[in-house]
Amino acid sequence: MPSLLAEQARGQKEFEVEAPTVGAALRALPLRDLLFDERDELRPLVNVYVNGVDARERGGLEAELRGGETVRVVAAIAGG
């Protein structure tokens, strides 16, 4: 998790969850409300990588996880 999100989880940057898909893994986190809006849509500037590969290349949130994989949340590079 990026630092700003980790601060919202009392400093925790890494979580171990059991989940069949990328989306299920993210929704199991205590940061779910910051990653998804109230329609359960992933916020547009949140990017997700699985083992270093953009999750969109594997089917996005529906992509299946095989176990032992690393899901990384990366905020869009923008700001001011």
Next chain:
Amino acid sequence: MSLAILVGTRKGLFVLRGDEDRRTWKLEEPLLPGWDVFHAITHDGVVYVAANNFVYGATVQRSTDFGQTWERSEGLGLPEDSGLTLEKSWHVEPGHDGTFWLGAAPGALFRSEDAGETWAPVQSILEHPTRDRWNPGAGGMCTHSIQIDPHDPKTMYVGISAAGVFRSEDGGESWTPANKGTAADFMPDDPFPEVGQCVHKLLVHPAQPERLWQQNHCGVYRSDDRGENWERLEGNGLPSGFGFPIALHPRDPDVALVVPEEGAENRVTAGGRLGVYKTTDGGRSWALSSNGLPEQAWVAVLRECMSYDHLDPFGVYLGTQSGSVFVSPDEGEAWIEAASQLPPILSVEVGEWE
């Protein structure tokens, strides 16, 4: 407990610690770094913050230990049948009997009965029959002003840009437009519509709650009948009717302070100075009240960026988009700079800190 100025900025919440003398302030390390703090208050020892992030959305953050740890409110969002999704949280207002209210964009109001742990959207605002005539201002369609009659919990007001002022007499169950006499000069076909006015800040006088003040896109106004009728007040010492914040005297309903800007197309302080203008006669006349403020300045003071305390003499607090906080401990007579070089300031409130 000590006095503190809560300064919401584009990059976190800053706390300035002081005492009742209000002439010396100590700046502390920022809280909630990385968050746009639209508004922050303390109430009964709890800090409530309307905090937004361009990636992670709109939140309300609460702290019961003065910023050491934070909890996010749960379930903050708009119902699916509204067709709307939450854009920004704007303003937290304590009500009567433990109720809290949250103003948000787009044109939303939330109510909490558990001290901000959870929030329920107020349907009567989302479904207001005039809603198709509301339009967003430059800051989005924000519910930025929530005012509750200090004696009557059923009577309350909201200000939404650009929808106007609405009054409820049943604790938020229903809302009546309260814009008679306030102009919408940007609507040339109907400059005095029922709704659509661009109210910038609305305040109820705490000692005379039938008296309301508002700084509007199109003038400064006072109402003496709970918003039924409004009187436009500039042209008698004010360099401009355009501005954002307004502050009051906690006891004298005839006193108000505003910070005029050049106009809608050039949103900098009027006359090339940071000028606070004060009336002591209900808005019939205004005089510059800027001793100690920069005499050469093209700054902006946003709608949430002026506040006042309830001490005697009362203090006035303002923050600029250029990152300076100014304090007048003597009702606007003289000002000191309490902090500078902060990120752009989005809100200023005064409260008690541990």
